[in-house]
Amino acid sequence: MTRIVVIGNGMVGYKFCEKLRASAPASDFKVTVFGEEPWPAYDRVHLSAYFSGATADDLLLAPRSWYEEKDIDLRTNELIVAIDRDQKTVRSHTGVETSYDKLVLATGSGAFVPPVNGVEKKGVFVYRSLEDLDAIIDFGKKNAKSAAVMGGGLLGLEAAKAVMDMGLDTHVIEFAPRLMPRQLDEAGAAILKAKLEALGIGIHLSKNTKQITGNGKLTGLDFADGSRLAVDMLVISAGIRPRDELAKGCGLATAPRGGLVVNEFLQSREDKDIFAIGEVASYQEMVYGLVAPGYEMASQVANQLCGKEVRPFLGFDMSTKLKLIGVDVASFGDPFGEAEPSTSIVYENKTRGIYKRINVSKDGKRLLGGVLVGDAAAYGILLQMTQNKMPLPPDPEDLILGARGGKEPAGAGVESLPDEAQICSCENVSKGAISNLIKIDGISKVDEIKSCTGAGTGCGGCMPMVNDLLKQQLKAMGKQVKNVLCEHFEYSRQELLDLVKVKKIKTYDELLNRVGKGDGCEVCKPAVASILASTWNELIVKQDSIQDTNDRYLANIQKGGTYSVVPRIPGGEITPEKLIVIGEVAKKYKLYTKVTGGQRIDLFGARVDQLPDIWEELIHAGFESGHAYGKSLRTVKSCVGSTWCRYGVQDAVSFAIQVEERYRGLRSPHKLKGAVSGCIRECAEAQSKDFGIIATEKGWNLYVCGNGGSKPQHAKLLVTDVDSATCLKYIDRFLMFYIRTAEPLTRTATWLNKLEGGLEYLRDVVVNDSLGIGEELEREMAFMIQTYACEWKEVVNNPELRAKFRHFVNDTSGDPTVSFQEMRGQKIPAS
Amino acid sequence: MTTKLEMYKTADNSKITTWFKAAPVSALPENGGACIKYKDLQIAIYKFSRRNEWYACQNLCPHKMQMALSRGMIGSEGDEPKVACPFHKKTFSLKSGQNLNGDCAAIATYPVKVEEGYVYVGFED
Numbered sequence: 001m002t003r004i005v006v007i008g009n010g011m012v013g014y015k016f017c018e019k020l021r022a023s024a025p026a027s028d029f030k031v032t033v034f035g036e037e038p039w040p041a042y043d044r045v046h047l048s049a050y051f052s053g054a055t056a057d058d059l060l061l062a063p064r065s066w067y068e069e070k071d072i073d074l075r076t077n078e079l080i081v082a083i084d085r086d087q088k089t090v091r092s093h094t095g096v097e098t099s100y101d102k103l104v105l106a107t108g109s110g111a112f113v114p115p116v117n118g119v120e121k122k123g124v125f126v127y128r129s130l131e132d133l134d135a136i137i138d139f140g141k142k143n144a145k146s147a148a149v150m151g152g153g154l155l156g157l158e159a160a161k162a163v164m165d166m167g168l169d170t171h172v173i174e175f176a177p178r179l180m181p182r183q184l185d186e187a188g189a190a191i192l193k194a195k196l197e198a199l200g201i202g203i204h205l206s207k208n209t210k211q212i213t214g215n216g217k218l219t220g221l222d223f224a225d226g227s228r229l230a231v232d233m234l235v236i237s238a239g240i241r242p243r244d245e246l247a248k249g250c251g252l253a254t255a256p257r258g259g260l261v262v263n264e265f266l267q268s269r270e271d272k273d274i275f276a277i278g279e280v281a282s283y284q285e286m287v288y289g290l291v292a293p294g295y296e297m298a299s300q301v302a303n304q305l306c307g308k309e310v311r312p313f314l315g316f317d318m319s320t321k322l323k324l325i326g327v328d329v330a331s332f333g334d335p336f337g338e339a340e341p342s343t344s345i346v347y348e349n350k351t352r353g354i355y356k357r358i359n360v361s362k363d364g365k366r367l368l369g370g371v372l373v374g375d376a377a378a379y380g381i382l383l384q385m386t387q388n389k390m391p392l393p394p395d396p397e398d399l400i401l402g403a404r405g406g407k408e409p410a411g412a413g414v415e416s417l418p419d420e421a422q423i424c425s426c427e428n429v430s431k432g433a434i435s436n437l438i439k440i441d442g443i444s445k446v447d448e449i450k451s452c453t454g455a456g457t458g459c460g461g462c463m464p465m466v467n468d469l470l471k472q473q474l475k476a477m478g479k480q481v482k483n484v485l486c487e488h489f490e491y492s493r494q495e496l497l498d499l500v501k502v503k504k505i506k507t508y509d510e511l512l513n514r515v516g517k518g519d520g521c522e523v524c525k526p527a528v529a530s531i532l533a534s535t536w537n538e539l540i541v542k543q544d545s546i547q548d549t550n551d552r553y554l555a556n557i558q559k560g561g562t563y564s565v566v567p568r569i570p571g572g573e574i575t576p577e578k579l580i581v582i583g584e585v586a587k588k589y590k591l592y593t594k595v596t597g598g599q600r601i602d603l604f605g606a607r608v609d610q611l612p613d614i615w616e617e618l619i620h621a622g623f624e625s626g627h628a629y630g631k632s633l634r635t636v637k638s639c640v641g642s643t644w645c646r647y648g649v650q651d652a653v654s655f656a657i658q659v660e661e662r663y664r665g666l667r668s669p670h671k672l673k674g675a676v677s678g679c680i681r682e683c684a685e686a687q688s689k690d691f692g693i694i695a696t697e698k699g700w701n702l703y704v705c706g707n708g709g710s711k712p713q714h715a716k717l718l719v720t721d722v723d724s725a726t727c728l729k730y731i732d733r734f735l736m737f738y739i740r741t742a743e744p745l746t747r748t749a750t751w752l753n754k755l756e757g758g759l760e761y762l763r764d765v766v767v768n769d770s771l772g773i774g775e776e777l778e779r780e781m782a783f784m785i786q787t788y789a790c791e792w793k794e795v796v797n798n799p800e801l802r803a804k805f806r807h808f809v810n811d812t813s814g815d816p817t818v819s820f821q822e823m824r825g826q827k828i829p830a831s
Numbered sequence: 832m833t834t835k836l837e838m839y840k841t842a843d844n845s846k847i848t849t850w851f852k853a854a855p856v857s858a859l860p861e862n863g864g865a866c867i868k869y870k871d872l873q874i875a876i877y878k879f880s881r882r883n884e885w886y887a888c889q890n891l892c893p894h895k896m897q898m899a900l901s902r903g904m905i906g907s908e909g910d911e912p913k914v915a916c917p918f919h920k921k922t923f924s925l926k927s928g929q930n931l932n933g934d935c936a937a938i939a940t941y942p943v944k945v946e947e948g949y950v951y952v953g954f955e956d
């Protein structure tokens with residue numbers, strides 16, 4: 001039995017153990033692992049997740065029991081202090097000696113702390129281990145309002161985001177004249193700087209820190225140019241220093257910039273029984289500060305020891321994507337186009353904060369590398385094209401601009417990748433491996449691909465490509481990529497709607513029993529709830545536990561767990577008396593009030609147990625539910641129209657009220673908004689609504705499928721100059737057709753974009769009745785209108801339903817954690 | 832905020848010292864959840880009527896520290912019973928407490944038993 005000693009239980013040391021135990025029986029090797037830290041190896045790459053609530057346990061790569069199961073002798077809290085190469089032993093700080101046949105150094109690296117006066121002061125930290133983070137969090141909470149991060153590289157920016165999230169005023173200090181100098185060119189770095197400044201991070205470039213000031217505890221930094229910055233805390237992230245002290249101590253060669261010198265088999269030059277892997281290894285003067293190359297080294301050494309075929313380690317791609325900061329940044333291949341003569345193509349959009357650059361070989365045939373800031377969606381595929389030397393499309397600029405004129409983007413899909421292309425670099429999984437899994441093993445779920453290959457379990461950056469690959473493979477195999485709702489129903493929303501109608505199914509449970517499986521989930525429950533509501537129009541609170549929380553409590557949940565109340569104000573018209581009632585109710589229950597974009601008034605900060613009482617008063621004064629909580633009709637906004645406005649040609653307010661009251665409470669795949677303008681000047685912004693009506697001299701123009709929100713889209717003109725009755729008929733048909741055919745949570749704009757045949761087809765169905773379903777759609781809508789009832793009225797008058805509105809079932813008190821603070825004379829959730 | 836999270840520790844069925852009589856079975860919705868108060872803790876209890884199983888966990892969602900899990904929709908992923916937070920639909924296993932669709936911290940879970948029409952939640956005090 002060969003005795004193997006591993007020094008260092010970090011990410012790479014762990015990976016080595018995993019690979020070794022996976023490739024050979026445990027009886028072949030006796031494995032002892034020494035780790036200086038108190039816990040077993042954890043996921044350092046996601047260290048920053050610690051700030052957002054992940055615990056040390058969550059970050060562990062494997063629990064202690066794993067080492068026991070695998071028969072690995074793990075000694076945490078033990079620092080190795082010396083290697084004796086003659087005796088072939090290592091000695092720990094407690095004096096214990098352990099013999100080895102093969103020794104693997106996986107000691108990683110430590111933060112590099114530049115020799116600046118004052119680094120020993122209180123309040124100065126590095127960012128490397130869980131213990132560092134504990135110290136930062138502890139200090140930051142108690143003693144700091146502001147913090148600086150020294151180092152504007154990949155890690156420094158990650159650290160900056162983390163301290164900013166702690167609520168500290170944050171600054172980044174960089175020695176070079178630009179951020180991420182090793183990955184970004186000047187223009188890209190400038191865009192990144194602007195974006196980070198917009199997030200509230202102060203960026204200070206070309207700053208050489210002369211000394212750290214303060215008496216015992218730091219108070220600020222002095223720079224060589226005479227300027228200074230006052231801060232309460234400093235996190236140093238100025239690079240890494242391999243932990244090669246053991247190697248030096250036993251006469252093994254180390255590189256000038258640190259790291260144990262290894263050959264392409266990761267052996268030390270002087271001693272073939274000593275290997276180095278991960279950040280402590282220096283191959284051709286290069287230390288690889290990323291996990292992917294470390295993992296590659298770990299499997300190479302494990303394979304060698306097991307006598308398996310090995311590929312020599314000849315360097316590794318250092319392309320990276322910055323995670324976390326809230327700004328997409330990526331750099332791949334040769335970002336500066338310096339390694340060989342090349343031409344670069346640059347796209348820059350300062351207002352949108354996007355910069356993309358690709359470097360193409362002189363002959364225009366190959367992609368050499370590039371930089372993406374602001375939009376790194378293409379990172380995965382561009383990296384693959386670079387690594388696999390794939391032929392470029394005739395117009396390489398398409399790669400960063402997207403194809404124009406409706407062409408498919410040239411050669412930019414996963415299907416164009418060769419089988420050897422590495423999809424997941426953290427776990428080294430090739431396209432071929434994933435394709436085979438799908439083709440030969442019949443795997444059809446992303447989760448299974450993840451668990452079989454490990455792809456996507458590291459940094460997760462390859463998941464979009466894995467998804468695309470799965471879709472494309474299934475399609476190539478002739479398997480219909482069916483739009484199923486979720487794992488509980490093998491049907492699309494439209495198919496389920498038909499089943500509900502045909503089989504006359506009225507409850508979720510019945511549908512699940514008859515055509516589904518399992519217990520349902522948060523995807524199918526609300527989708528089916530919406531289908532049932534827009535088919536039978538029964539009171540939704542009867543099946544309250546399948547509703548989204550907003551529909552369950554008939555109010556919108558807000559930060560802190562309170563709800564907001566929105567009474568309907570059709571067309572935005574309200575009498576002074578009713579306005580006073582809203583004011584009185586808000587005052588009585590101490591609610592925050594705000595006028596919404598839909599011309600009504602939102603009352604915030606009601607506890608769940610207060611909702612029925614508040615509504616009782618509102619209903620008593622003649623209000624009804626505004627359905628602000630539902631995927632249903634919200635408002636029909638209006639301008640004042642011909643009654644008051646000197647330009648108006650029709651009475652917009654009256655028509656808006658009529659329309660809003662017609663469709664109030666109508667459940668649909670997503671929320672619906674409408675508007676009516678009294679003339680062509682369009683003061684009600686009808687063209688940004690799901691249905692918008694604009695008055696003409698002769699009647700109304702009807703627009704459909706507009707959208708505000710994150711991707712605004714103008715509504716399209718469906719018909720012109722129709723009278724009121726015809727206009728309503730077409731809206732009836734349009735809405736019902738949408739409700740029947742749209743996927744869950746799809747707004748009308750997206751639905752139309754995906755509808756085959758587009759607007760022409762929609763007009764055929766709605767206006768020309770090409771499917772012959774016009775009357776049926778109108779009948780269905782008429783049923784909805786007749787069966788409408790105000791949900792809140794029913795709840796207020798029904799003691800059983802009312803009883804559901806409480807926080808605790810075993811105590812009448814409200815949620816004691818709800819608390820508020822004041823702002824401009826009103827309350828807001830306490831932060 | 833973290834101190835609030837730290838109040839919740841998974842209780843192991845074999846180490847229960849207190850079975851807290853929480854509420855009559857009829858107070859809980861079918862296939863849904865409700866919140867109970869136990870000392871300073873807020874505990875979500877779920878009744879999986881379809882499987883005739885009960886689960887309990889902390890009411891506090893570790894994602895954005897919202898007291899909300901009892902108002903979440905329940906369901907299953909494969910065989911794993913789960914709850915989805917109403918705020919951002921993070922889902923958690925009600926067996927292991929693990930976050931199933933992200934890397935949030937795990938939630939604490941508590942054993943539940945039903946006797947003579949009452950639901951009891953177990954704590955290791």
Ligand SMILES: Cc1cc2nc3c(=O)[nH]c(=O)nc-3n(C[C@H](O)[C@H](O)[C@H](O)COP(=O)(O)OP(=O)(O)OC[C@H]3O[C@@H](n4cnc5c(N)ncnc54)[C@H](O)[C@@H]3O)c2cc1C
Pocket residue numbers: 007008009010011012013014034035036037044045046047048078079080081106107108109127128129155158243246277278279280288289290291292294323459
């Ligand atoms: C905040 C942060 C974010 C990062 N993000 C990314 C990223 O997005 N992508 C990426 O690819 N990489 C990232 N990295 C880098 C990545 O974490 C490292 O490349 C990887 O952890 C290296 O693994 P390792 O095992 O070589 O070293 P380490 O993980 O540092 O492990 C070495 C271990 O050995 C122990 N040790 C050292 N000397 C001794 C001794 N004498 N005796 C006993 N034990 C000893 C150390 O205490 C340590 O636990 C990040 C790093 C940090 C700090």
Ligand code: SF4
Pocket residue numbers: 639640641642645646647648649652677678679680681682683684
């Ligand atoms: S849209 Fe026309 S009618 Fe309405 S307010 Fe504007 S100008 Fe007046």
Ligand code: SF4
Pocket residue numbers: none
């Ligand atoms: S724009 Fe964003 S922050 Fe404002 S109400 Fe809508 S979701 Fe909330």
Ligand code: FES
Pocket residue numbers: 892893894895896897916917918919920921
């Ligand atoms: S607070 Fe629960 S998912 Fe965000």
